Amino acid sequence: MKVHDLTTPALLVDAADLTANLADMAAALPGPRCRPHVKAHKTTALAKLQAAHHPGFTVATIREAEGMVAAGLGDDILLANEVLDARRLGALLDSGDARITLAIDSDETLAAAVAGGIREVVVDVNVGLPRCGVAPEKAGALADRARAAGLTVRGVMGYEGHLMLFPDEAERAKHTEECMAKLLAAHADVGGELISGGGTGTYAVNTWVNEVQAGSYALMDTAYTAAGLPFRQALTVLATVISVSDGWAAADVGLKSLGMDHGNPTVPGGQVWFCSDEHTTFAPAEPVSVGDRIRVLPAHVDPTVALHERMQVVEGEEVVDTWAVDLRGW
Structure with missing residues (x-):
């Protein structure tokens, strides 16, 4: 055709441009340093190409988690969002084909994780974007309550989404450092192996997290191009x-x-x-x-x-x- x-x-997806984008990100953030966010493309065929470079994935919805598991891509999924009914996630875990970590930022989302059969969580920390996330100084206590409820706390995540489209990279880096100071302070109280955050806009400047949840880099758009992303x-x-x-x-x-x-x-x-x-x-x-x-x-x-x-x-x-x-x- x-x-x-x-x-x-x-x-339309240009095959050569997509291949170049995946290779460039893999060179910049190899292996587990990037946890690709599938919300940007919602396509398991594309995710399978990303899996050749990166072992874990980020999702935004339960539906995305279900689709990734069905496609054989469920080895390490982080649902980087709060949910109040986690039963469908628990069913995925019961199937034995998935490892799913859920973000929590309150006692209510903690209770939903427990009720849904979730075993592993990260504490979502508000680092400056007025959306989800617990205050940094309250993260440690929430992690303690999660462990007391029988959950494994893998670490913290924080999303500096309000900085993604800053046109000046130096300004983007400066404000990212300020946001990540809050995340690192929370991690000192929470513990765990994961310090997760970032995105396509800050992938090159966020050196404080140990995994970057970048998604748009694979396909790109004009807003990110205008911000100077390569x-x-x-x-x-x-x-x-x-x-x-x-x-x-x-x-x-x-x-x-x-x-x-x-x-x-x-x-x-x-x-x-x-x-x-x-x-x-x-x-x-x-x-x-x-x-x-x-x-x-x-x-x-x-x-x-x-x-x-x-x-x-x-x-x-x-x-x-x-x-x-x-x-x-x-």
């Missing part, structure tokens, strides 16, 4: 120009096929005006015609992928494989 044979909108734009959304007017054109990719929380997508050689449900309106630098195919670059890869059922792996204009986005849903 050729790219022009595909129905649009369609996710990985290639492997993911694009194929669109068809469906209308042409004096000064602008419309393509059949819109809000229902693009993650928009980081802003408009990019159309190479054009200026995007706005996106609506099923359309991207743009001003092309060179004339386009109805029926032309264009490749749209998303600003945020994670929600973009989650809107699609499959991705097409391409080499030039050849479609060489089709991967199901099989970790979608909950």
Whole structure:
């Protein structure tokens, strides 16, 4: 099949760019130094390629954990999120095919872990992002209560997500150090072998954690490219120009096929005006015609992928494989 044979909108993954991104991360953070986060691509076929470089994975949902175990990738999964019903995770552990570690940040999430049959946890520490995480000074006490409840505490995690898109690397490094001081203080009280955190935006500057939960590096998006990250734009959304007017054109990719929380997508050689449900309106630098195919670059890869059922792996204009986005849903 050729790219022009595909129905649009369609996710395209450039095989060479993806391979280069995986190799570059493996060189920068070999083996267990990177714990790839599958929330960025939700695709077990891609995760199997990452498994050739890294032994463990990060997931964000129970559904992702279930899919990874079903694909034979459950040897060391960290669910880096709080859940209040862990019974499905306990069932995975009972199957004997998985090792799952769950993040906790409260007595309620600790109780859910125990009730669900979880055996190992990490204490999630708030290092500056106002989302989940226990205050650093309370982490040790929570770990003590977890051990008293019969759980193994593997260590701590903290996510400096508010720093990922800082355009200046020196500033990113400075603020990352401040955040990681909080995580290391918590780890001194909690103990355990894991100091987990970071992401694609801080993978090169966060030298305080012993594993980085990077995900977007594999496929990339324009927000990370604008922040100076060196990985290639492997993911694009194929669109068809469906209308042409004096000064602008419309393509059949819109809000229902693009993650928009980081802003408009990019159309190479054009200026995007706005996106609506099923359309991207743009001003092309060179004339386009109805029926032309264009490749749209998303600003945020994670929600973009989650809107699609499959991705097409391409080499030039050849479609060489089709991967199901099989970790979608909950």
